Amino acid sequence: MQWDEVPEDRGRVRFAAAAGAVEGYGGRGLNGRALHPAAGYLFPDEDGEGWWVIFQPWPSPGSPGYKVPGDILACNDSYGDMVHVVVLAAGVWEDDAGAAFRVHLPSSLADAARVAASVPHVAGREDKERRTAGPPVSPRGPMDAG
Structure with a gap:
Protein backbone atom coordinates (compact mmCIF):
# COMPACT_ATOMS: atom_id res chain seq x y z
CA MET A 1 0.00 0.00 0.00
CA GLN A 2 1.22 3.48 -0.75
CA TRP A 3 -0.19 6.96 -0.69
CA ASP A 4 1.19 10.15 -2.12
CA GLU A 5 0.16 13.66 -3.08
CA VAL A 6 0.35 14.44 -6.78
CA PRO A 7 0.31 18.19 -7.63
CA GLU A 8 -1.34 17.73 -11.02
CA ASP A 9 -4.13 15.75 -9.31
CA ARG A 10 -5.83 18.84 -7.80
CA GLY A 11 -3.65 18.36 -4.71
CA ARG A 12 -5.55 15.21 -3.81
CA ALA A 18 -1.31 -3.98 -5.93
CA ALA A 19 -4.01 -6.61 -6.57
CA GLY A 20 -2.10 -9.20 -4.53
CA ALA A 21 -2.21 -6.93 -1.46
CA VAL A 22 -5.97 -6.20 -1.65
CA GLU A 23 -8.65 -8.26 0.07
CA GLY A 24 -12.38 -7.76 -0.55
CA TYR A 25 -12.38 -6.08 -3.98
CA GLY A 26 -12.62 -9.05 -6.33
CA GLY A 27 -8.89 -9.49 -6.97
CA ARG A 28 -8.48 -5.93 -8.27
CA GLY A 29 -5.76 -3.49 -7.27
CA LEU A 30 -6.32 0.06 -6.07
CA ASN A 31 -5.27 3.35 -7.59
CA GLY A 32 -7.75 5.93 -6.36
CA ARG A 33 -8.00 9.37 -4.81
CA ALA A 34 -8.66 9.93 -1.11
CA LEU A 35 -11.89 11.61 -0.05
CA HIS A 36 -11.60 13.96 2.92
CA PRO A 37 -13.11 13.56 6.37
CA ALA A 38 -13.69 16.53 8.65
CA ALA A 39 -10.01 16.39 9.73
CA GLY A 40 -7.05 14.57 8.21
CA TYR A 41 -7.41 11.61 5.85
CA LEU A 42 -8.40 8.77 8.17
CA PHE A 43 -11.98 7.97 9.15
CA PRO A 44 -12.11 6.17 12.53
CA ASP A 45 -14.36 3.12 12.89
CA GLU A 46 -16.19 2.20 16.11
CA ASP A 47 -12.98 0.64 17.47
CA GLY A 48 -10.93 3.77 16.72
CA GLU A 49 -9.03 2.23 13.79
CA GLY A 50 -8.42 4.56 10.86
CA TRP A 51 -9.79 3.85 7.38
CA TRP A 52 -9.04 5.62 4.11
CA VAL A 53 -12.08 6.39 1.97
CA ILE A 54 -11.17 6.63 -1.69
CA PHE A 55 -12.78 7.06 -5.07
CA GLN A 56 -11.59 4.16 -7.25
CA PRO A 57 -12.22 4.95 -10.94
CA TRP A 58 -13.38 2.17 -13.22
CA PRO A 59 -10.86 1.28 -15.89
CA SER A 60 -11.88 3.20 -18.97
CA PRO A 61 -9.69 4.43 -21.80
CA GLY A 62 -10.09 8.11 -22.51
CA SER A 63 -12.21 9.10 -19.49
CA PRO A 64 -12.29 12.91 -19.41
CA GLY A 65 -10.88 14.48 -16.22
CA TYR A 66 -12.94 13.88 -13.09
CA LYS A 67 -16.17 13.04 -14.90
CA VAL A 68 -15.59 9.31 -14.51
CA PRO A 69 -17.58 6.49 -12.96
CA GLY A 70 -16.19 4.38 -10.17
CA ASP A 71 -16.64 3.09 -6.64
CA ILE A 72 -16.31 4.61 -3.18
CA LEU A 73 -14.19 2.26 -1.07
CA ALA A 74 -13.14 2.11 2.57
CA CYS A 75 -9.58 0.75 2.87
CA ASN A 76 -7.90 -0.36 6.10
CA ASP A 77 -4.26 -1.38 6.09
CA SER A 78 -4.06 -2.33 9.75
CA TYR A 79 -3.89 -6.02 8.84
CA GLY A 80 -0.18 -5.82 7.99
CA ASP A 81 0.69 -6.01 4.30
CA MET A 82 -2.91 -6.72 3.23
CA VAL A 83 -5.38 -3.87 2.53
CA HIS A 84 -8.92 -4.84 3.52
CA VAL A 85 -11.55 -3.15 1.30
CA VAL A 86 -15.25 -2.52 1.87
CA VAL A 87 -17.33 -1.13 -1.02
CA LEU A 88 -19.39 1.79 0.33
CA ALA A 89 -20.97 2.75 -3.03
CA ALA A 90 -20.59 1.23 -6.48
CA GLY A 91 -21.12 2.99 -9.78
CA VAL A 92 -21.05 6.70 -8.90
CA TRP A 93 -19.54 9.75 -10.61
CA GLU A 94 -16.31 11.05 -9.09
CA ASP A 95 -17.51 14.68 -9.12
CA ASP A 96 -20.67 13.67 -7.22
CA ALA A 97 -18.65 11.71 -4.66
CA GLY A 98 -16.24 14.59 -4.07
CA ALA A 99 -19.09 17.10 -3.75
CA ALA A 100 -20.97 14.91 -1.24
CA PHE A 101 -17.88 14.57 0.97
CA ARG A 102 -17.17 18.33 0.80
CA VAL A 103 -20.75 19.24 1.75
CA HIS A 104 -21.30 16.68 4.54
CA LEU A 105 -17.74 16.47 6.02
CA PRO A 106 -18.11 13.05 7.67
CA SER A 107 -16.12 12.52 10.86
CA SER A 108 -16.22 8.72 11.16
CA LEU A 109 -16.36 5.64 8.97
CA ALA A 110 -20.07 5.24 9.75
CA ASP A 111 -20.70 8.86 8.66
CA ALA A 112 -18.64 8.26 5.50
CA ALA A 113 -20.75 5.16 4.70
CA ARG A 114 -23.95 7.24 5.03
CA VAL A 115 -22.55 9.97 2.76
CA ALA A 116 -21.41 7.39 0.19
CA ALA A 117 -24.88 5.79 0.21
CA SER A 118 -26.42 9.18 -0.62
CA VAL A 119 -24.36 9.66 -3.82
CA PRO A 120 -26.53 8.96 -6.89
CA HIS A 121 -25.60 5.96 -8.98
CA VAL A 122 -24.39 6.44 -12.55
CA ALA A 123 -27.49 4.76 -14.02
CA GLY A 124 -29.81 6.90 -11.87
CA ARG A 125 -28.17 10.09 -13.13
CA GLU A 126 -28.40 9.00 -16.77
CA ASP A 127 -32.10 8.15 -16.29
CA LYS A 128 -32.76 11.56 -14.70
CA GLU A 129 -30.97 13.39 -17.53
CA ARG A 130 -32.96 11.40 -20.10
CA ARG A 131 -36.29 12.21 -18.34
CA THR A 132 -35.56 15.95 -18.16
CA ALA A 133 -34.36 16.18 -21.76
CA GLY A 134 -37.88 15.75 -23.16
CA PRO A 135 -39.29 13.07 -25.41
CA PRO A 136 -37.05 11.47 -28.01
CA VAL A 137 -37.29 12.99 -31.47
CA SER A 138 -37.56 10.70 -34.45
CA PRO A 139 -34.75 11.30 -36.95
CA ARG A 140 -37.30 10.96 -39.75
CA GLY A 141 -39.47 13.87 -38.54
CA PRO A 142 -43.27 13.94 -38.20
CA MET A 143 -45.15 11.19 -40.05
CA ASP A 144 -48.50 12.93 -40.33
CA ALA A 145 -48.71 16.74 -40.55
CA GLY A 146 -52.42 17.02 -41.11
Whole structure:
Protein backbone atom coordinates (compact mmCIF):
# COMPACT_ATOMS: atom_id res chain seq x y z
CA MET A 1 0.00 0.00 0.00
CA GLN A 2 1.22 3.48 -0.75
CA TRP A 3 -0.19 6.96 -0.69
CA ASP A 4 1.19 10.15 -2.12
CA GLU A 5 0.16 13.66 -3.08
CA VAL A 6 0.35 14.44 -6.78
CA PRO A 7 0.31 18.19 -7.63
CA GLU A 8 -1.34 17.73 -11.02
CA ASP A 9 -4.13 15.75 -9.31
CA ARG A 10 -5.83 18.84 -7.80
CA GLY A 11 -3.65 18.36 -4.71
CA ARG A 12 -5.55 15.21 -3.81
CA VAL A 13 -3.84 12.25 -2.19
CA ARG A 14 -3.68 9.01 -4.17
CA PHE A 15 -4.05 5.64 -2.47
CA ALA A 16 -2.66 2.61 -4.33
CA ALA A 17 -2.16 -1.09 -3.64
CA ALA A 18 -1.31 -3.98 -5.93
CA ALA A 19 -4.01 -6.61 -6.57
CA GLY A 20 -2.10 -9.20 -4.53
CA ALA A 21 -2.21 -6.93 -1.46
CA VAL A 22 -5.97 -6.20 -1.65
CA GLU A 23 -8.65 -8.26 0.07
CA GLY A 24 -12.38 -7.76 -0.55
CA TYR A 25 -12.38 -6.08 -3.98
CA GLY A 26 -12.62 -9.05 -6.33
CA GLY A 27 -8.89 -9.49 -6.97
CA ARG A 28 -8.48 -5.93 -8.27
CA GLY A 29 -5.76 -3.49 -7.27
CA LEU A 30 -6.32 0.06 -6.07
CA ASN A 31 -5.27 3.35 -7.59
CA GLY A 32 -7.75 5.93 -6.36
CA ARG A 33 -8.00 9.37 -4.81
CA ALA A 34 -8.66 9.93 -1.11
CA LEU A 35 -11.89 11.61 -0.05
CA HIS A 36 -11.60 13.96 2.92
CA PRO A 37 -13.11 13.56 6.37
CA ALA A 38 -13.69 16.53 8.65
CA ALA A 39 -10.01 16.39 9.73
CA GLY A 40 -7.05 14.57 8.21
CA TYR A 41 -7.41 11.61 5.85
CA LEU A 42 -8.40 8.77 8.17
CA PHE A 43 -11.98 7.97 9.15
CA PRO A 44 -12.11 6.17 12.53
CA ASP A 45 -14.36 3.12 12.89
CA GLU A 46 -16.19 2.20 16.11
CA ASP A 47 -12.98 0.64 17.47
CA GLY A 48 -10.93 3.77 16.72
CA GLU A 49 -9.03 2.23 13.79
CA GLY A 50 -8.42 4.56 10.86
CA TRP A 51 -9.79 3.85 7.38
CA TRP A 52 -9.04 5.62 4.11
CA VAL A 53 -12.08 6.39 1.97
CA ILE A 54 -11.17 6.63 -1.69
CA PHE A 55 -12.78 7.06 -5.07
CA GLN A 56 -11.59 4.16 -7.25
CA PRO A 57 -12.22 4.95 -10.94
CA TRP A 58 -13.38 2.17 -13.22
CA PRO A 59 -10.86 1.28 -15.89
CA SER A 60 -11.88 3.20 -18.97
CA PRO A 61 -9.69 4.43 -21.80
CA GLY A 62 -10.09 8.11 -22.51
CA SER A 63 -12.21 9.10 -19.49
CA PRO A 64 -12.29 12.91 -19.41
CA GLY A 65 -10.88 14.48 -16.22
CA TYR A 66 -12.94 13.88 -13.09
CA LYS A 67 -16.17 13.04 -14.90
CA VAL A 68 -15.59 9.31 -14.51
CA PRO A 69 -17.58 6.49 -12.96
CA GLY A 70 -16.19 4.38 -10.17
CA ASP A 71 -16.64 3.09 -6.64
CA ILE A 72 -16.31 4.61 -3.18
CA LEU A 73 -14.19 2.26 -1.07
CA ALA A 74 -13.14 2.11 2.57
CA CYS A 75 -9.58 0.75 2.87
CA ASN A 76 -7.90 -0.36 6.10
CA ASP A 77 -4.26 -1.38 6.09
CA SER A 78 -4.06 -2.33 9.75
CA TYR A 79 -3.89 -6.02 8.84
CA GLY A 80 -0.18 -5.82 7.99
CA ASP A 81 0.69 -6.01 4.30
CA MET A 82 -2.91 -6.72 3.23
CA VAL A 83 -5.38 -3.87 2.53
CA HIS A 84 -8.92 -4.84 3.52
CA VAL A 85 -11.55 -3.15 1.30
CA VAL A 86 -15.25 -2.52 1.87
CA VAL A 87 -17.33 -1.13 -1.02
CA LEU A 88 -19.39 1.79 0.33
CA ALA A 89 -20.97 2.75 -3.03
CA ALA A 90 -20.59 1.23 -6.48
CA GLY A 91 -21.12 2.99 -9.78
CA VAL A 92 -21.05 6.70 -8.90
CA TRP A 93 -19.54 9.75 -10.61
CA GLU A 94 -16.31 11.05 -9.09
CA ASP A 95 -17.51 14.68 -9.12
CA ASP A 96 -20.67 13.67 -7.22
CA ALA A 97 -18.65 11.71 -4.66
CA GLY A 98 -16.24 14.59 -4.07
CA ALA A 99 -19.09 17.10 -3.75
CA ALA A 100 -20.97 14.91 -1.24
CA PHE A 101 -17.88 14.57 0.97
CA ARG A 102 -17.17 18.33 0.80
CA VAL A 103 -20.75 19.24 1.75
CA HIS A 104 -21.30 16.68 4.54
CA LEU A 105 -17.74 16.47 6.02
CA PRO A 106 -18.11 13.05 7.67
CA SER A 107 -16.12 12.52 10.86
CA SER A 108 -16.22 8.72 11.16
CA LEU A 109 -16.36 5.64 8.97
CA ALA A 110 -20.07 5.24 9.75
CA ASP A 111 -20.70 8.86 8.66
CA ALA A 112 -18.64 8.26 5.50
CA ALA A 113 -20.75 5.16 4.70
CA ARG A 114 -23.95 7.24 5.03
CA VAL A 115 -22.55 9.97 2.76
CA ALA A 116 -21.41 7.39 0.19
CA ALA A 117 -24.88 5.79 0.21
CA SER A 118 -26.42 9.18 -0.62
CA VAL A 119 -24.36 9.66 -3.82
CA PRO A 120 -26.53 8.96 -6.89
CA HIS A 121 -25.60 5.96 -8.98
CA VAL A 122 -24.39 6.44 -12.55
CA ALA A 123 -27.49 4.76 -14.02
CA GLY A 124 -29.81 6.90 -11.87
CA ARG A 125 -28.17 10.09 -13.13
CA GLU A 126 -28.40 9.00 -16.77
CA ASP A 127 -32.10 8.15 -16.29
CA LYS A 128 -32.76 11.56 -14.70
CA GLU A 129 -30.97 13.39 -17.53
CA ARG A 130 -32.96 11.40 -20.10
CA ARG A 131 -36.29 12.21 -18.34
CA THR A 132 -35.56 15.95 -18.16
CA ALA A 133 -34.36 16.18 -21.76
CA GLY A 134 -37.88 15.75 -23.16
CA PRO A 135 -39.29 13.07 -25.41
CA PRO A 136 -37.05 11.47 -28.01
CA VAL A 137 -37.29 12.99 -31.47
CA SER A 138 -37.56 10.70 -34.45
CA PRO A 139 -34.75 11.30 -36.95
CA ARG A 140 -37.30 10.96 -39.75
CA GLY A 141 -39.47 13.87 -38.54
CA PRO A 142 -43.27 13.94 -38.20
CA MET A 143 -45.15 11.19 -40.05
CA ASP A 144 -48.50 12.93 -40.33
CA ALA A 145 -48.71 16.74 -40.55
CA GLY A 146 -52.42 17.02 -41.11
